[in-house]
Amino acid sequence: MESEKNKSNKTQFGFSIHWEGLYFNVEGDKKIRKAFFSKEPFFSYKTSALTEKIEKYFKGEKVNFKLKFDLELPRFTKKVLEKVLEIPYGKTRNYGEIAEELQTSPRAIGQALAKNPIVVLIPCHRVISKSGIGGYSYGVRIKKALLRLEGVDIF
DNA sequence: TCCGCCGACTCGT
C-alpha cells in the first residue's frame, strides 16, 4: 500500500538538464522542493517558464530566479539559506561574513549550507571561504564551474 | 617575508 501521509505533495513538475557531465534536476509542485545534481537524469519531462530560465542560466545568461521554495528545515538552516538568497548573481561572500551577520560561527554556516536541498537556485555556491573556495556537496569542480559560469574568475 | 601545516576555538545538528 502506498502511504497517504505524504501530505498530498505529489510532484507536479520535474525536469533534468545536462550540464558539465552531470544532470541538474528540479522537482516540486506549486513550489520548488528539491534541486540537485546526479549522474543520471532523474526526470524525463520538462515544463514551463522555469525550465527556460534554468536553461538560460546554464548557458551563462544572467538570470535571477524569483521563486517560492518549500523548505521544511530547522529554523537556523532556513535563516542561513534565506541570507544566501540575497547574494546577487556573480557575487560571492565568505562563511565568516555571513556568520557575523547571524551572530554565529563560520562552521555553523558551512554545516547549514551542506543541507541546501535546492542547490543553484539557492546559490550556496556563492559562499566561499576566506582563504579559498571552500567546499561543495557535489564537489569543488562543480562549484568552480558555477562560479565561472557567473563570471567569477578568481579560481 | 611568504607559504603551508597544526592546534584551538566555534556552534547547530
Next chain:
DNA sequence: ACGAGTCGGCGGA
C-alpha cells in the same frame, strides 16, 4: 561528536 571555517603560531624556503 562532527563539519562546505577561521585565526594565530611556528618552521622551512
